[in-house]
Amino acid sequence: MARSPRHGRHAAIRLFLLGEYAVNREGLRLLFAAQPDFHVVGSASNWADAAGACRSDVIVVDLSNPRVPEKVALRSLTTRCAPGRVIMLTPGFNASQITEALRLGVRGIVAKSITAELLFKSVRVVAAGQYWVERDIVADLTQRLRVAVSSGAGAARLNPFGLTERELQVVSLLIAGHANKTIADKCGIRERTVKQHLANMFGKVGVSSRLELALFALQEQILIAPDGAGGPAPRLVR
Numbered sequence: 419m420a421r422s423p424r425h426g427r428h429a430a431i432r433l434f435l436l437g438e439y440a441v442n443r444e445g446l447r448l449l450f451a452a453q454p455d456f457h458v459v460g461s462a463s464n465w466a467d468a469a470g471a472c473r474s475d476v477i478v479v480d481l482s483n484p485r486v487p488e489k490v491a492l493r494s495l496t497t498r499c500a501p502g503r504v505i506m507l508t509p510g511f512n513a514s515q516i517t518e519a520l521r522l523g524v525r526g527i528v529a530k531s532i533t534a535e536l537l538f539k540s541v542r543v544v545a546a547g548q549y550w551v552e553r554d555i556v557a558d559l560t561q562r563l564r565v566a567v568s569s570g571a572g573a574a575r576l577n578p579f580g581l582t583e584r585e586l587q588v589v590s591l592l593i594a595g596h597a598n599k600t601i602a603d604k605c606g607i608r609e610r611t612v613k614q615h616l617a618n619m620f621g622k623v624g625v626s627s628r629l630e631l632a633l634f635a636l637q638e639q640i641l642i643a644p645d646g647a648g649g650p651a652p653r654l655v656r
Contacts, residue, residue, distance in 0.1 A: 430454070431545045434471040434502075435461035437480030446478060449534055456541070465491040472499040476545050481508045486515050489522060496523025505544045507537075516551070520633060526550035549630050579623050581640065588615045589635050592628060 433456055435443045443461045450456040460470035465487070471477045477499060479487070486492070496504050505526030506519060516527055526544040528537060529552060540550040581589070584605070591601045598616075602609040616628065625631050634640075 430457035431476060431541065432457050432459045432474045433541070434459055434468070434474035434477045435480065436463075436465070436468050436471065436477060437461075437507075438463055438482045439480075442480050442482075446480065449537070450541075453538055456538075465495065468495065471495065472502060474499070474502050476541050477502055477504045478541065479504060479506045481506060483509065486519050486522075489518075492519070492522045492524070503544050503547075505541060505550065520549075520551075528552070548627055549633055551629070551633060579638075579640065581619060581622060585615050585619050585622075586640065588612060589619060589631060589640065592616075593632050593635055 433450055435446050435458060437443045437446070440463065443463070447458050447461065450458055459474050462468045462470070468477075477495065481487070492504075500523075503525040504523065505528060506524055507528050507530055509530050519527060526540050526549065528540050528550065532540075532552075543550045584607075587605060588601055591604055596604070598609050598612045602612045605612070616631065619631055620626055623631065623634050625634055
């Protein structure tokens with residue numbers, strides 16, 4: 419189904435609400451209606467009735483249980499409704515479920531415990547073409563992959579996507595939660611050189627932010643095991 423374009427610089431973000439319970443969908447509708455930059459264009463209780471989702475910019479999927487939806491249906495939604503983007507409200511995912519959802523095309527994963535203001539922010543970020551994943555979720559994913567790499571259970575690829583050894587070092591330090599200045603110090607290079615390496619990697623793998631690069635590296639296992647891989651994973655700075 420063709421999607422009508424958004425008009426005007428300050429056009430409202432069109433939302434489609436997909437959730438099992440009518441009372442939850444109505445609550446979300448009222449929340450978003452109070453914000454001038456959101457416009458709910460439709461809602462549905464199941465995937466079969468979600469045809470109208472393709473007229474939206476962001477599809478908000480309200481999950482009633484901590485389980486990734488049926489894979490075929492989710493992949494169909496993320497591809498059929500592109501460039502519309504899917505964000506999930508969930509009572510809780512484990513690391514493997516989060517990775518699976520991201521690989522199926524989900525652009526945002528939000529805990530139901532967040533505030534309304536953070537929910538609004540997450541939807542705006544996803545509508546702008548970026549990812550939204552909570553920092554503690556990224557930390558969990560980071561630790562899971564670092565343990566796998568250090569134990570040999572999930573060996574990282576040495577030179578995927580044309581990344582240089584230095585770029586692999588930079589992205590590994592980024593995943594570990596370090597700021598550009600710290601990465602520069604650890605690599606023995608200037609901070610502006612770190613920024614140039616990041617820009618080069620954005621182009622090579624097709625992302626536009628540090629968070630997207632980190633998530634991409636986690637999904638594709640393109641990091642090297644940093645020194646002290648067995649320690650706690652620092653928080654990634656969004």
